[in-house]
Amino acid sequence: MIFSFHLPLFPLILTFIIIFLFKRFLSSPLKSHKNQPPSSRKLPIIGNLHQILGSNPHRSLVSLTQKQGPLALIRLGSVPVLVASSAEAAREILKTHDVVFSSRPKLRIIDTITYGSKDIAFSPYGEHWRQIRSIAVLKLLNSKRVQSFRGVREEETRVMIDTIGESCGSLIDLGKLVSSLTNDVVCRVTLGRTFHGLKFNDLLARFTYLLGVFCIGNYIPWLCWVDRLSGLEARTQKVAEEFDEFLEGILEEHINKKKMVDGDVGEVQDLVDVLLDIQRENTTSFTLDRDVIKAAIMDIFAAGTITTSTVTEWAISELIRHPRVMKKLQHEVGEFAQGKSMIYEEDLEKMHYLQAVLKETLRLHTPLPLLISRKSTQYVKLMGYDIAAGTQVIINAWAIARDPSLWEESEKFKPERFLNSRIDYNGFHFEFLPFGIHFAMAVNELVLANLVYKYDMKLPDGARGEELDMSEITGLSLHRKSPLLVVATPRI
Template sequence: MEFVIIALGLFSSCALIGIISTVFGIGKPKNLPPGPAPLPIIGNLHLLGDHPHQSLANLAKIYGPVMFLKLGRTTALVISSAAAAKEVLQKQDLAFSSRHIPDALNAHNHSHYSTVWLPVSTQWRTLRKILNTNIFTGNSLDTNQHLRRKKVQELVAYCRKAGACKDPVDIGRAAFRTTLNLLSNTIFSIDLTDPYEDSGKEFKELVGNIMVEAGKPNLVDFFPLLKKIDPQGIKRRMTHYFGKIFEISEELIEERLVMNGSKHEDVLDVCLKLSQENPDEINRAHIKSLFLDLFAAGTDTTSNSLEWAMTEVLRNPHIMTKAKHELEEVIGKGKIVEESDILKLPYLWCIVKETLRIHPPVPLLIPRKIHSEVKLNGFIVPKGTQVLVNVWAIGRDSTTWDDSLMFKPERFLTSSLDVQGRDFELIPFGAGRRICPGLPLAIRMLPVMLGTLINNFDWNIDGGLRDKNIDMSEKFGITLQKANPLCVVPIPID
């Protein structure tokens, strides 16, 4: 891999000291978790590959669900079982609650203001409270339900227009546009892209690039002495991407200040009011970073999950048939799924849960870091170790799941396991105090959009490919994208 080759070419005196220390056991902690023997200089970097979630899952089969790696000058703990995840995310949640911050996320000092990357603190609690109170509580979501219905109607209208021309729909891009406008209406009371056109491509690529760069193995994270060099240019590109989103937010903030508020108080109004009342807890930099978090994480994860769900349903015609039958029986053919319908559509919800099991939106969750030595399952984890929870591996663990690699929604018809962070066999949104705050919105939007697309259209795969030939390759980043988009032609159901 590129970063391994560069690492070998950037050998430093500090690395030499590290080799000597390793060879002679100087300062080596006792009773570390098991893991592969590290090579000089690069440690275990060569084992990560282009799809680290898969590589780490395979290594865990050899070394166990609590695995220790040496990555350049840093150390990492990889968690690959439900039991170990429960220990980290619930029983010792506070000890593991800090973040390991990739160097790329320091672009524009974003990590200093972001609710995703801030440590548990007063500022972090203030920002989480804003999210929980104004966007993701049950009452707030109920109040904004009409917005989500309107955006789903616009998605259907766009698909009908494409179907009339026999044009393929890029499912991921269409879902991204829908989610982007939903969030932008909640935050700014405006659409950021035309809901009836195939627009928003630039913004989707911008967010996708952010997720890929943030998840890409970066030499600077493994050899901190290289920060000033930025040999792969990751932080330079991230600075550009963040800057473009901050420019959009800045323009909208300035417009709002001139208008002195919106007709209907939205999240921007609330944030500006709070920043005037208590600028020490939240200022403009916090506000812009909050919006970056919402747009980057909220749009990408939802659109990716919907695209994977549609892909799996199209690959499995019997699942499509069962889903269509349930939808026709419960709400009627050709109707839009309402949020109040979700509980009456158990098979549809099973499809969503099975998608999140086998294609978790964030395969390694957001990385954590411990600031003090921790004892875990009888092992000693050294101070400063980053912690990766491989939910992709947990969701495919054959000791937990029968036919773990098969897409079988039926498995959840008789299972009480859910995605709310209480069942550690299925934690696509994480668990504990750092669980994804957008979970309540995601579990409303995903079944509504998926069910509506299934219930309103039949689908032809672009290019006449057979179901079994649908590309399933992954593009690894912080989020798990399809390497090649799902493009299908909608056929409206009369």
């Protein structure tokens, strides 16, 4: 997700680099290790950067490393990067040597936005890393907590369904509606209420955009001035300051509310309440200060608002392109709905085909195709190769999910492959790594079930499903390049 390049100064950068091609050459700290993974040819200074920058780096990495096999070593500027493109390699990194590869590389934009990488997703390996992840797993995103927000998900789903009903068969931007729903769910779950208005929406859009922008200073430090010249550093700092001001207001609002209603346990806590309670009740040496709380909230916004909506949008896109699958899913949902006005979460557990459709969507359209980059903390022997400490690691989950040696007809949308399968969303099956999105799937299942239960969705102007543009673009997540415009007509 860190290679989407949007800087208009890139030609200037290349010109500047060419001037110095014969003056500075890449050195390789890995030469002391004799058995390195196979690597691709690279240019001085920039290494392989020019081969992966663009809108779809996951596809570029497949082209770049397919001759090298499941492990390949490339250079992004001065940074050695190990690319893993097989389930076996992913298992070795994420399970066998998980401690060695648990840290994260220092990324300039992320570091600025998340208070020095104090968040859940990007904090480097160490005591803070252990404590903040423990809080996330045990307190924020456990099954009981996710279930406690069931009412929020159902209320917001009903609002979206009613909004579509009011369209009277006219053209709607389904992706925009689903995005609005997920924003409202995440706001209510995290902050206790929704936030609408151009100012908040603009801030959230700029925040998520920056998380997917390439920062040249991460890979060629002596060219970090380019990020300043382009205005990237200034824009990042401005977003960080605006988001900090917003989150400070949220914290004060919650602290004051707690003082006024202290002792009232009848109301479901939002995640800010949970974090503030942990802060007050802290009995360990770990300090959950305000910056850590705000950084954690930013992670939840990033993961919740973007990946959730993109999964539903891709699922509807595939269903429109595959009418047989759509009819089969509508039949299953209708059987369990039994004439209700809408589907509720209690109905979802038995809808195995619904779950299969979403799993197949996640396989073909992995929300984070390159997961989150990792960094080795020490030398390690990996699949017979010597990997030096400080090597950045990219797992191409998108390539693994389309590996023809693992998946029959790997490029086709076939939900049936997941029926009677034990593969789930938790990341324990290394041929299927959708980023552990338990919270997101609770929303996706409910929204998708209600959409296909209540409406038939067709493309405008009589276009056939196979004509739907499925072009993709990668920023923070893998999303549709063009809006999903449909005409929805009531079924019940």
